Amino acid sequence: MLQGNVWTLSQSQVGAEKPGAHDSLRRAAAARFQSARFRARIKQFASSLVGRTTSLLHLDSVLGQARRHGAHHAGVHSVPIRAIRGSEGRCDDFDADFRPLKTHNKARWIDLAAAWQRGVVLPPVELIRVGDVYFVRDGHHRISVAQAFDQEHIDAEVTVWDVRAPSPISPS
Secondary structure (H helix, E strand, O other), rough: OEEEEEOOOOOOOOOOOOOHHHHHHHHHHHHHHHHHHHHHHHHHHHHHHHOOEOOOOOOOHHHOOOOOEEEEEEEEEOOOOOOHHEOOOOOOOOOOOEEEOOHHHHHHHHHHHHHHHOOOOOOOEEEEEEEOEEEEEEEHHHHHHHHHHHOOOOEEEEEEEEEEEEOOOOOO
């Protein structure tokens, strides 16, 4: 799944592993989870001291009074992880850099990280694009794992929303 700095769908699954390799990968994945969670907590603390937020943008709050005037499927694209700035509904589980904030994510995160290390091909994440910003519909853990392994892009099924602000003059 690693091709340059891009997490792709094009590589096949890795063959047989050596005995004990799975346990070693899980330990390494668990250590990476702890490191990512620790970095998230440090950044949260530092940001709170200067009055900044480290939260993902929530799709509904970004839209505000705007209305969706249509949507279309844009297909599978390689999306820069740094362009994924929000979520449709899991803003409290990950920070803006997709580092895990909660321990209830740990088992799923470790499973995905160990699979990624074995070369298992994971399905693309599902994103909503509004303007130039992407919001996660499905795949928060996959994005978090990809980011933790220093990937710059991830494959995503993208749906583009056409959003327009409400008219300043309301009809009578």
